[in-house]
Amino acid sequence: MSRTALVTGASRGIGRALVKALAARDVVVLASGRDEAKLQSLQNETGCLIYALDLGTREAPRELYARAKDALGTVDIVVNNAGYNSRKALFVDTDLEEFEAQYALNLRAPAELCRLALKDMIERKSGHIVNVLSTATLYASEQMGIYTAMKHGLTGLTKVLIKEARPHGVKVSAVHPGGTNTEFRATERPDYMRPESVAELIVHSVLFAPDDAVVHELVFRPMVETNF
Numbered sequence: 598m599s600r601t602a603l604v605t606g607a608s609r610g611i612g613r614a615l616v617k618a619l620a621a622r623d624v625v626v627l628a629s630g631r632d633e634a635k636l637q638s639l640q641n642e643t644g645c646l647i648y649a650l651d652l653g654t655r656e657a658p659r660e661l662y663a664r665a666k667d668a669l670g671t672v673d674i675v676v677n678n679a680g681y682n683s684r685k686a687l688f689v690d691t692d693l694e695e696f697e698a699q700y701a702l703n704l705r706a707p708a709e710l711c712r713l714a715l716k717d718m719i720e721r722k723s724g725h726i727v728n729v730l731s732t733a734t735l736y737a738s739e740q741m742g743i744y745t746a747m748k749h750g751l752t753g754l755t756k757v758l759i760k761e762a763r764p765h766g767v768k769v770s771a772v773h774p775g776g777t778n779t780e781f782r783a784t785e786r787p788d789y790m791r792p793e794s795v796a797e798l799i800v801h802s803v804l805f806a807p808d809d810a811v812v813h814e815l816v817f818r819p820m821v822e823t824n825f
């Protein structure tokens with residue numbers, strides 16, 4: 598029987614490539630993001646279900662998860678992929694608004710979706726949550742203080758959830774991609790990984806790992822990066 602998945606940040610970049618890779622493997626996907634036109638074109642291309650909303654509000658994760666349950670029946674897979682870095686700046690030159698906005702999208706929203714989905718998955722004794730983190734969690738990068746703090750926070754929570762979900766047969770995975778050539782940054786980086794390569798690694802190595810194995814942490818980078 599085909600599995601179902603909720604993917605956030607699916608209108609472009611890694612999330613969009615993930616939806617295509619999952620749909621190609623007959624996973625029934627609900628794709629989410631803010632840009633309705635881009636989601637519509639993804640639906641036309643893949644047949645996925647779509648739901649547009651701003652995940653940065655307090656209520657949005659609950660609304661999105663309820664919509665996913667309505668549309669998919671059970672949600673077998675959640676990929677918390679939506680995320681952003683507002684800009685590169687020294688921490689002292691940032692402000693509380695930026696901190697709270699990044700907290701809302703990069704940490705609060707995925708944490709809430711983990712809580713909601715895990716409740717159901719634990720009851721069903723099956724399911725898989727994948728949190729898209731970053732190699733920024735493995736070293737300290739100047740001028741990326743807020744983003745690094747949020748991704749570190751979600752990495753810590755992911756490690757706890759790996760342990761809390763395990764006795765119930767539920768898989769939780771932390772994925773740490775390095776530089777990927779998406780609209781995440783203002784400038785093109787053709788020397789970075791293609792989003793399709795990142796998606797293929799996540800789908801093939803993590804979500805389609807053998808049943809008797811779980812990938813707890815997956816770290817990969819473009820050939821040009823050696824930040825470890």
Ligand SMILES: NC(=O)c1ccc[n+]([C@@H]2O[C@H](COP(=O)([O-])OP(=O)(O)OC[C@H]3O[C@@H](n4cnc5c(N)ncnc54)[C@H](OP(=O)(O)O)[C@@H]3O)[C@@H](O)[C@H]2O)c1
Nearest residue numbers: 606607608609610611630631632652680776777779780781
């Ligand atoms: N690119 C890299 O080098 C890199 C490296 C390591 C980790 N990552 C992580 O990988 C994930 C995907 O990044 P990407 O490179 O694919 O970036 P991207 O091309 O900028 O895509 C980000 C996605 O998040 C969605 N999003 C942004 N703000 C949102 C909001 N308020 N509510 C709902 N959705 C929102 C965007 O859709 P809308 O604009 O339609 O809302 C878009 O679909 C992020 O978590 C990022 O931190 C990226």
